[in-house]
Amino acid sequence: MSNTEQSPVVWTPDEDTLTHSRMGRFKAWLEQQGFGPFADYHALHQWSVTELETFWQKVWDYCGLVCETPAKRVLGNREMPGADWFPGMTLNFAANLLQPADGDQANREAVVAYCETRPVLRKTYAELKADTGALEAFLRSRGIAKGDRVAGVVTNGYEAMVGMLAATSLGAIWSSASPDFGIGAINDRFGQIEPTALIVVNGYGYGGKVFSRQNDFADLIAGLPSLKVVVSIAQLPEEAPIPGELVTTWDDAIAFGCGQAPSYTPVAPDHPVYILYSSGTTGKPKCIVHGTAGLLVNHAKELILHGDIGPGDRFLYFTTCGWMMWNWQASALMTGAAVITVDGSPGYPDLNALWQTVAEERVTHYGTSARFIAGCRKAGLKPARTLDQSHLRVVFSTGSPLLPEDYDWMYTDGAPHTLLGSIAGGTDICGCFVGATPLLPVRRGEIQCRLLGVDAVAYGDDGQPVSEGRGELVCRQPLPSMPVSFWQDAGNERYREAYFNTFPGVWAHGDFIEFTEHGGAIIYGRSDATLNPGGVRIGTAEIYRQVETIADVKDSLVVGRQIDGDVEVVLLVVPAEGVCVTDELAKTLRTRIREGASPRHVPRHIVEVPDIPYTRSGKKVELAVARLINGSRKADNRDALGNPEALDSIRECLKLAALLPE
Numbered sequence: 001m002s003n004t005e006q007s008p009v010v011w012t013p014d015e016d017t018l019t020h021s022r023m024g025r026f027k028a029w030l031e032q033q034g035f036g037p038f039a040d041y042h043a044l045h046q047w048s049v050t051e052l053e054t055f056w057q058k059v060w061d062y063c064g065l066v067c068e069t070p071a072k073r074v075l076g077n078r079e080m081p082g083a084d085w086f087p088g089m090t091l092n093f094a095a096n097l098l099q100p101a102d103g104d105q106a107n108r109e110a111v112v113a114y115c116e117t118r119p120v121l122r123k124t125y126a127e128l129k130a131d132t133g134a135l136e137a138f139l140r141s142r143g144i145a146k147g148d149r150v151a152g153v154v155t156n157g158y159e160a161m162v163g164m165l166a167a168t169s170l171g172a173i174w175s176s177a178s179p180d181f182g183i184g185a186i187n188d189r190f191g192q193i194e195p196t197a198l199i200v201v202n203g204y205g206y207g208g209k210v211f212s213r214q215n216d217f218a219d220l221i222a223g224l225p226s227l228k229v230v231v232s233i234a235q236l237p238e239e240a241p242i243p244g245e246l247v248t249t250w251d252d253a254i255a256f257g258c259g260q261a262p263s264y265t266p267v268a269p270d271h272p273v274y275i276l277y278s279s280g281t282t283g284k285p286k287c288i289v290h291g292t293a294g295l296l297v298n299h300a301k302e303l304i305l306h307g308d309i310g311p312g313d314r315f316l317y318f319t320t321c322g323w324m325m326w327n328w329q330a331s332a333l334m335t336g337a338a339v340i341t342v343d344g345s346p347g348y349p350d351l352n353a354l355w356q357t358v359a360e361e362r363v364t365h366y367g368t369s370a371r372f373i374a375g376c377r378k379a380g381l382k383p384a385r386t387l388d389q390s391h392l393r394v395v396f397s398t399g400s401p402l403l404p405e406d407y408d409w410m411y412t413d414g415a416p417h418t419l420l421g422s423i424a425g426g427t428d429i430c431g432c433f434v435g436a437t438p439l440l441p442v443r444r445g446e447i448q449c450r451l452l453g454v455d456a457v458a459y460g461d462d463g464q465p466v467s468e469g470r471g472e473l474v475c476r477q478p479l480p481s482m483p484v485s486f487w488q489d490a491g492n493e494r495y496r497e498a499y500f501n502t503f504p505g506v507w508a509h510g511d512f513i514e515f516t517e518h519g520g521a522i523i524y525g526r527s528d529a530t531l532n533p534g535g536v537r538i539g540t541a542e543i544y545r546q547v548e549t550i551a552d553v554k555d556s557l558v559v560g561r562q563i564d565g566d567v568e569v570v571l572l573v574v575p576a577e578g579v580c581v582t583d584e585l586a587k588t589l590r591t592r593i594r595e596g597a598s599p600r601h602v603p604r605h606i607v608e609v610p611d612i613p614y615t616r617s618g619k620k621v622e623l624a625v626a627r628l629i630n631g632s633r634k635a636d637n638r639d640a641l642g643n644p645e646a647l648d649s650i651r652e653c654l655k656l657a658a659l660l661p662e
Helices: 015-020 022-032 041-050 052-062 093-097 125-141 158-169 183-193 214-222 250-256 292-306 324-335 353-360 370-379 404-414 490-499 540-547 583-596 622-629 645-656
Strands: 009-011 109-115 121-124 149-153 173-177 197-201 203-206 209-212 229-233 247-249 272-277 287-291 314-317 338-343 365-369 394-398 419-422 424-426 431-435 456-459 470-475 507-515 521-526 553-563 566-575 605-608
Touching (some): 009 419, 022 041, 022 052, 022 292, 041 052, 052 292, 093 158, 093 292, 093 324, 109 125, 121 125, 125 158, 125 229, 149 158, 158 173, 158 324, 158 338, 183 214, 183 287, 229 250, 247 250, 272 292, 287 292, 292 324, 292 431, 314 324, 314 353, 324 338, 338 353, 365 370, 370 394, 370 404, 394 404, 404 419, 490 507, 521 540, 521 622, 540 553, 540 566, 540 583, 566 583, 605 645, 622 645
Parallel strands (some): 109 338, 149 173, 149 197, 173 272, 314 338, 314 365, 394 419
Antiparallel strands (some): 203 209, 272 287, 456 470, 470 507, 553 566
């Protein structure tokens, strides 16, 4: 059976979308300048990777990005790692994101902030710019300067946006964590980068409960001797601010700098704008440093062209400030859209809450996780039939592969008239390798395309592109948002080891992927979590695709257990409420996997467990469980998990099943 037969079209762009979407207008704009003509998106993509420098210059121009000093050329050194983007340029990140504040968007909403502990806050672009200037002036008065690190333990709301913009306006480097992180997890991050300023909430609300954290964060401050100033946000208005001599309240900091404009300090193109972190589940997180110009232009491409976001649109991406999707969401300010932020539980008071917000706020672009969509499907939600979705055009999904059945739910009960944009990339590039475009149809179970300017292919073990089937996701040419470095990584040794050791000079991302005959992509899981029973490499997502559509299964996790020189597949199952993993259910699971995937995918062992471990950004933690079942003595970083107790319960279940090594 061909890929086309396996992947029926579930959404097709109409003529208006093909012509008037921002991607469609960009294509026509290029053709007017003598490039092309481009028969379709795939022809445009081929040009974008063949004429790499021209393409990125045209993205910069079309998206209206600004700089203080123009670049001498787009790309100097092309070698990876070490590609030199926009040499000679000087620019400011915040100046680009706040451009709408100086035009006809100034009095339009910039940020609408929802949270569980305070009323909805609405701020215009003019107000956002004024508060950015005020906070920057306060930080400068306390000695914060270009190159310093400004850290935030913040919720996904207005203050986080202002903090990031104030920091990047003065040429400092922004780095953030979510306030539900343990102090150890935050120290593992911020202790490495030695921030001079900390912006921190006094607590947070989640799932209808309030969590005061003043004492915890006072301990955090005491453990960061590099700090010169702390700004305390009243996320819990009835609670006291964080105690300490270094602490100023948010309101006092803004009042101090009231009336001061942002400086928009110019910086070099590779000057760090963000420090992001790997999940840190197997040790201290890697500190991933992103450069200013590269991140800016790549986000412009992804949000404006691929996402079709612009003035008048309303963009909501459910995220936390400990996930790169927050940084991605924040860049939408450059488009002139209103950014709708939501902090709290996505399931409080019920799973319909976010869909109701989408309807009430007339959201045009809604971003969520594959896990949330699957949860809505399993709960039998029907937002398309109960809520007004007349404004909604695009639904983004990321975090894990989206099951074919989730496409079915979306195009019947979820949001049938929208482009369902499954996107995939990561913290490593703070962006996407593959994702959505308004110029192509959506096929069931597939990501639409390689993104423009991304020379992505699947490599076999021989370091050559596979003609068909699965392989390692690699990028053969530089991408502007590849990290400029890891923090304090002498000689780029850890950076090189992370991405370039497998195929020298080529970025290996660590995903197991297949590119289909019509240019789409299917991701089968992380390369380090692929299974090799009988020496045949299979992806964990292939098993999840079968298991997690069964009504009696709430969640699952797959690992490989090494035994007698081979690998046997172990499936951990969280049954639905009121259900147990009986012999009958185990038989049903094995039959579904055998028929839907192959006999090699069928697990040797099926074990009932009460919970599955996830990172704080909602990704299954397969590697930690694989290490547990294979007897690794290396300690996992429990603070990096959203539910570390799940590992303890899995250990006990594996003991009872006699699957742990002596």
